Amino acid sequence: MGYTEPMQEYVTDAVVLKKNPLGDLDSRYTLFTKRFGKIVAKAKSSRKITSKLAAHLEPGTMAKVRFIETKGTQLIDALKFSALMLPHGLGDLDFLAQLLPDAEPEPALWDLLMETGRGSWAEALAILGWDPADAACAVCGAAKPPYFYIPRQEFYCRTHGMPASKARADAVLSIDARL
Numbered sequence: 530m531g532y533t534e535p536m537q538e539y540v541t542d543a544v545v546l547k548k549n550p551l552g553d554l555d556s557r558y559t560l561f562t563k564r565f566g567k568i569v570a571k572a573k574s575s576r577k578i579t580s581k582l583a584a585h586l587e588p589g590t591m592a593k594v595r596f597i598e599t600k601g602t603q604l605i606d607a608l609k610f611s612a613l614m615l616p617h618g619l620g621d622l623d624f625l626a627q628l629l630p631d632a633e634p635e636p637a638l639w640d641l642l643m644e645t646g647r648g649s650w651a652e653a654l655a656i657l658g659w660d661p662a663d664a665a666c667a668v669c670g671a672a673k674p675p676y677f678y679i680p681r682q683e684f685y686c687r688t689h690g691m692p693a694s695k696a697r698a699d700a701v702l703s704i705d706a707r708l
């Protein structure tokens with residue numbers, strides 16, 4: 530047996546943004562964590578904890594998670610906060626999964642999300658560096674554009690909000706909507 534690197538283990542509060550099956554048994558979780566920002570972590574079915582994890586960690590759930598960095602990020606444990614399910618819709622959680630950069634703490638956005646029902650997408654976008662106050666429609670230059678198209682990171686006015694052939698509705702944010 531050779532030398533084994535000590536595994537770094539991390540613990541943080543997290544909100545589950547997305548859960549995807551990985552093969553038949555494993556899962557991949559996209560988490561917005563308080564300490565590390567967005568983390569994508571695998572949960573291996575070979576770990577005893579996974580069946581418990583699977584039952585608890587649906588999108589919108591808040592949990593204290595433990596993960597390690599070994600061949601990618603692996604989720605090894607999660608403790609669900611009793612009855613704490615954020616009222617954000619699945620669509621909003623998916624938008625966050627698309628918008629957030631990997632492994633960059635976003636404390637202001639975390640706080641906004643925890644103040645449930647008080648924030649708007651305009652505030653969230655401003656925190657992430659796309660301030661709608663300074664924005665113009667990417668097509669015609671109109672001020673105060675109400676839409677943000679995530680794949681291109683561009684704003685659009687009402688006329689150009691849905692570039693019919695290209696835009697995916699699940700990637701267009703209405704910035705005045707509540708988060």
Ligand SMILES: [Zn+2]
Nearest residue numbers: 666669686689
């Ligand atoms: Zn326009």
